[in-house]
Amino acid sequence: xxxxxxxxxxGATLPMSEGGTAGQIGRALRTPGGAVFVLVAVLLVxxxxxxxxxxxxxxxxxxxxxxxxxxxxxxxxxxxxxSGEFDLSMGSVVTMQVVLAGNFIGQDESRVLPxxxxxxxxxxxxxxxxGLATTLLKVPSFIVTLGTMLALSGLVLYLTGGAATGNPxxxxxxxxxxxxxxxPVLEVIxxxxxxxxxxxxxxxxxxxxxxxxxxxxxxxxxxxxxxSGSATWWLKTRAFILSSLAATVAGIILVGYAGVHPxxxxxxxxxxxxxxxxxxxxxxxxxxxxxxxxxxxxxxxxLFTLLNFVGVASTWRDTVQGVIIxxxxxxxxxxxxxxxxxxxxxxxxxxxxxxxxxxxxxTPPDPGTT
Amino acid sequence: xxxxxxxxxxxxxSTGIVYLVLVLVLVLxxxxxxxxxxxxFSAGNISAILTGTSILGFIAIGQTLxxxxxxxxxxxxxxxxxxxxxxxxxxAGQTGNIPLAVVTALGVAALIGLVNGLVVAYLxxxxxxxxxxxxxxxxxxxGTNYKGSAGSAxxxxxxxxxxxxxxxxxxxxxxxxxxxxxxxxxxxxxxxxHLYAVGGSKDVARLSGVxxxxxxxxxxxxxxxxxxxxxxxxxxxLSVGSPTIGTQGGYDLMSIAAVVLGGTVLAGGKxxxxxxxxGVAIFAVxxxxxxxxxxxxxxxxxxxxxxxxxxxxxxxxxxADLRPARFERSRAARHTSAPTTAGGAA
Numbered sequence: 138x139x140x141x142x143x144x145x146x147x148g149a150t151l152p153m154s155e156g157g158t159a160g161q162i163g164r165a166l167r168t169p170g171g172a173v174f175v176l177v178a179v180l181l182v183x184x185x186x187x188x189x190x191x192x193x194x195x196x197x198x199x200x201x202x203x204x205x206x207x208x209x210x211x212x213x214x215x216x217x218x219x220s221g222e223f224d225l226s227m228g229s230v231v232t233m234q235v236v237l238a239g240n241f242i243g244q245d246e247s248r249v250l251p252x253x254x255x256x257x258x259x260x261x262x263x264x265x266x267x268g269l270a271t272t273l274l275k276v277p278s279f280i281v282t283l284g285t286m287l288a289l290s291g292l293v294l295y296l297t298g299g300a301a302t303g304n305p306x307x308x309x310x311x312x313x314x315x316x317x318x319x320x321p322v323l324e325v326i327x328x329x330x331x332x333x334x335x336x337x338x339x340x341x342x343x344x345x346x347x348x349x350x351x352x353x354x355x356x357x358x359x360x361x362x363x364x365s366g367s368a369t370w371w372l373k374t375r376a377f378i379l380s381s382l383a384a385t386v387a388g389i390i391l392v393g394y395a396g397v398h399p400x401x402x403x404x405x406x407x408x409x410x411x412x413x414x415x416x417x418x419x420x421x422x423x424x425x426x427x428x429x430x431x432x433x434x435x436x437x438x439x440l441f442t443l444l445n446f447v448g449v450a451s452t453w454r455d456t457v458q459g460v461i462i463x464x465x466x467x468x469x470x471x472x473x474x475x476x477x478x479x480x481x482x483x484x485x486x487x488x489x490x491x492x493x494x495x496x497x498x499x500t501p502p503d504p505g506t507t
Numbered sequence: 508x509x510x511x512x513x514x515x516x517x518x519x520x521s522t523g524i525v526y527l528v529l530v531l532v533l534v535l536x537x538x539x540x541x542x543x544x545x546x547x548f549s550a551g552n553i554s555a556i557l558t559g560t561s562i563l564g565f566i567a568i569g570q571t572l573x574x575x576x577x578x579x580x581x582x583x584x585x586x587x588x589x590x591x592x593x594x595x596x597x598x599a600g601q602t603g604n605i606p607l608a609v610v611t612a613l614g615v616a617a618l619i620g621l622v623n624g625l626v627v628a629y630l631x632x633x634x635x636x637x638x639x640x641x642x643x644x645x646x647x648x649x650g651t652n653y654k655g656s657a658g659s660a661x662x663x664x665x666x667x668x669x670x671x672x673x674x675x676x677x678x679x680x681x682x683x684x685x686x687x688x689x690x691x692x693x694x695x696x697x698x699x700x701h702l703y704a705v706g707g708s709k710d711v712a713r714l715s716g717v718x719x720x721x722x723x724x725x726x727x728x729x730x731x732x733x734x735x736x737x738x739x740x741x742x743x744x745l746s747v748g749s750p751t752i753g754t755q756g757g758y759d760l761m762s763i764a765a766v767v768l769g770g771t772v773l774a775g776g777k778x779x780x781x782x783x784x785x786g787v788a789i790f791a792v793x794x795x796x797x798x799x800x801x802x803x804x805x806x807x808x809x810x811x812x813x814x815x816x817x818x819x820x821x822x823x824x825x826x827a828d829l830r831p832a833r834f835e836r837s838r839a840a841r842h843t844s845a846p847t848t849a850g851g852a853a
Contacts (some may be wrong), residue, residue, distance in 0.1 A: 225760075274820040283760050284816035291808030297807070407639065420633045456647025463640035467630040475778040 160184035169417025170429035176415075178433050180439035187446040195324040200442070201435075202316065202327030202445060203394075206387040208434040209333060211412035212340050213383020215430035216376040218413050221272060221356040221422030222278035225298055227384045227409055229289035230263055231402030234388030236293050239303030239397030249309050256385055263289070264381035268374025278377075286406070294399055303397050313393020329390045333431075336386070340427045349427075352376060356422020411458065412437055415465045438462075521770030521778075521822055528818060530787050536796040545799055550674040552795065559791035561678040563765060564784065565737035566653065568686055569730030570762040575693075576726040577706040577775030578627050578634030583734040583762060584753030585645035586616050590738030592649070595658020595748030602661045619645070620731025624724030642759070649750040654853045656747040668743035676739050678783045683784075684731060690780045698722055706749035707776025734758075764815045765790055770822055787820075 160466050165171040185192040191200070210227060217224040232255050241252045267285055271278040316327035343349050355362045363369050388402065395401050416433030418425025440461060442452060449457070540547040566583050573580045590612040597608035619641065626637040672676040694698040702722040704712040713719050734753075741752050763773075769786030771778025793814065797807045 179823075185763065270816055270820065274816075276816060276819045277767065279773060280764065280767050280819050281816055283764060284812040287808045287812030287815070289812075291805045295803055295805035295809070377731065413638070414636055420635055450651060452650035453647045455643040459640035459643030459645075459647065461640075462624060462636055463630075463632060464642075466632045466636045467626070471631070 159184030159437070168464075170424075170426045172468075173416045173429050173432045173436055177436050177439060180420050180436060180443060184439055184443045184446065187443060191442070191446075194322050198323045198326060198330060200438070201333070202329040204435055205327075205329035205333040206313075206390045206394075207405075207408060207412060207438065208431040209336055209383050209390070210387040210409040211416070211430045211434040212336065212427055213380040213387075214409040214413050215340075215418055215425070215427050216352065216379045216383075218358045218418055218420060219408070219422055219425055219427075220352050220376045221359065222373060223282060223410070224267065224380045225279065225282040225406045226263060226267060226285040226289060227380060228402040228405035228407075229286045229293070230260060230381050230384035231388040231391065231405050232399055233263075233293050233402075234260065235392050235395075235397055235401045236297055236302070236399060238309065238389065238392050240297075241303075242305040242309055243303065244304055244306050246308060249306070253389070256389070257382065260381045260385035261378050265374060267381070269370075269376035271377070272370035272373050282406075290399075297399050299399060300478070305392055305397065310393040313390040315393070329393075332386065332390065334408045336383075336429055337428060338402075344427050346476050348372070348375070351471050353423060356424075358423070364434070380489045408437070409434075411462050414462055414469075417465075417469050419469070426462075508655075510513055517634075522782040522785065524822060525768070525770050525782045525789075528821075529785050529789050529792070532792050536792050539796055540668070540799050541801060547796075547799075552799075554671055554674045554676060556788075556791050556795045557674070557679040558676050559794055560787050561676065561682045561739050562740055562756070563761060563790060564679075564682040564787045565685065565733045566758045566762040567765040567783050567787050568682075568689055568780060569733035571766050571769070571771055571778065571780055572689065572693075572702070572726040573634065573730045574766050574771055574773060575706045575775055575778055576702050577709065577725045578638075578723060578726065579763065580638045580727065580730045580734075581635065581759045582619065582623065582638040582642040582645060583730065583737075584756065584758040585642045585649065585730050587621055587738035587741060587753035587756075587758060588748075588750050589619075589645055590616050590735035591742040591745075591752055592653055592657055592748035592750060594739050594742045595656075595660055598658060598660055598664060600659045600661050601685040601826065602663045605661065609739060612739055613732055616731045616735025616738075617728050619823075620728035621724065622735065623731065624727030627727065628720035628723040639739065646754075653750040656745075656749040658748040660742050660746045665743050665746050668740060678743075681736075681740075684794050685736070686780050686784060698725060702726060703776055704777075720812070761790070764811075768815060768818050789814075 144249050162310070168177055190196060210231070214224055214227060237256055237259070238252065240256070240450050242248050263285060267278070267281055270281040270284075274281075312328055312332075316325040316330075318325050344353075351362060351367050352372055353368055359369055362372075384402075384405070387405070391401055412434035413425075413430045414420060414433070415436055416425065416429035416431070418430055418433075437458065440457065444454060444457060445451070537547040540552075544551065554757055566587070570580055570583065593615055594608045594612040597611050598604045623634075623638055626632050626641075627634045630637075667677055667681075672680065693702065698721060701712070701717050702725070704715070704717055705719045705722045709719050737758070738753065742748055745752070765786040766778070766783050767773055767786070768789060769778065769782035769784070781811060790811075793811070794807070797810065802810070
């Protein structure tokens, strides 16, 4: 409930921060953003129960490496969603980067660096276009990014003729495929896992900076942020740039795994949005943690792994994913709404506020009652 | 019209702009087609354009209802696929089975819409997620149970897709009939007015004594039924049901684009069916011209993407200007920017 606001936007001055670190963590786990970590833990136990081999450190770290691209994409999507927008162009950006890497790097070692710079520049450009069209032209981001999605994927398919083309040199593919060998317990640390860790730390740092805090505020109440003097257009544009860059990184990693094909990025935007939403981040903005978005990606992947081990036909994967996101969001909507309603109806006397807080932490008020 | 817009920016509604854009696209299309040595206004070509409007038209009308209510429906392509399969399998080539097949397909579609609506209205799940989830559920069902196209439509049913009255296809007439019914629902009934109220501001609607859930549920049910009708029409055209026909058309995002192109506000509460029909027609004319010019199929997507963003940008600027001025600064901005945007809109 409001603990999320307390830690992400307010600082520790509200009554919810009482009860020491343990109490804070306990309350945090009851928010949708915290509950996803519990969900990940439960799913992990289930997967290991279904297949004990999965619990070995070596295979766990490989799983983290496999999930890294989608987790990175989810963190990028988080920045956009928490600011109250959508980014549907992510999948096309992934496709574009994969095809670029395949065609421009080829078997030439010396081209790796310049092409990666080009990929970053193009990724930034897509973000800038999305952001400026959303904020300055006032086109809903859903439509803007739908437009860039159609335009980019059409362009890539046109240039490649819709078939797999190009094969980047192995040293470039090692970024997604390889890792640091000969580590004692883990055997190997995949590079994607390291990239994920670095980006996660950077994202958390960014969300604690004024930029991150204002970004959440923009998602919650753009009018207030605008009136308080922040340049909302630049905030949101930066969110779109971060999202495109996250897609770029995901694309670079995916080249190592999947190779070059125009279908590599297909549906990535919806998977990323699903992961963000399973992580308890509210569509429409203003609520949720960045790490929960990454955890949402892990929850989804663990779920699929579990279904795989249990022997469910892969065609049912979609159905299960559909049920999960509806249920997750339905539960999340109840919990966040409890927090929101209590805040909007905040009483003036401190005693009453205390009572409200207590009742809210034990049983979230029914959102349907008022 | 242009001079009028320049003088009195408030006279031209967003639906007016949609049809201005449509006229512009028609003129451009006629010129481009003529340059390629073809006749744009031949009966065959007009019939082809109108045929192009009917399927997206059904889905976009439903999508308008849902968007007006402040929700979204991403499950429509899967509903259309499912309806085409259920219809085809139930008919199995027998003319006598047609009524049963239509009832089955539309009934299942209505049921799916009901679930969508209940989840959105009562569980407070955002329409985007509820219908994305429903779409995934249906995708899993379709992928597991149908490996390819199935069923077959009898000749009598195929006529719906093939018959023309003059240059106007029967399917377009059915679609326009549905549009008129939905317009009457929105303009003449209480629940239609409530739909606008709930989409505009749920809290204000609730505080004014409107029960906010029934309009949302109704919008979702009607949207799914209309998507089911689109599926049946696809069945009539292809004579077999196909599990991928809806997703191939990209009807989820294209219908949303058509609705927004038609001047309906994506956040809900503002817009109308006439605008949506204009948006669908713009897409149909564009597709027709690009088809006649034999533009690469992938490049067609690029053009569509650019047109969507540019067109919506034009409306969005106008809407921003038409908002009542609350502060000195924005009033000044409105005065200075009005002539340029009016010129840009025309």
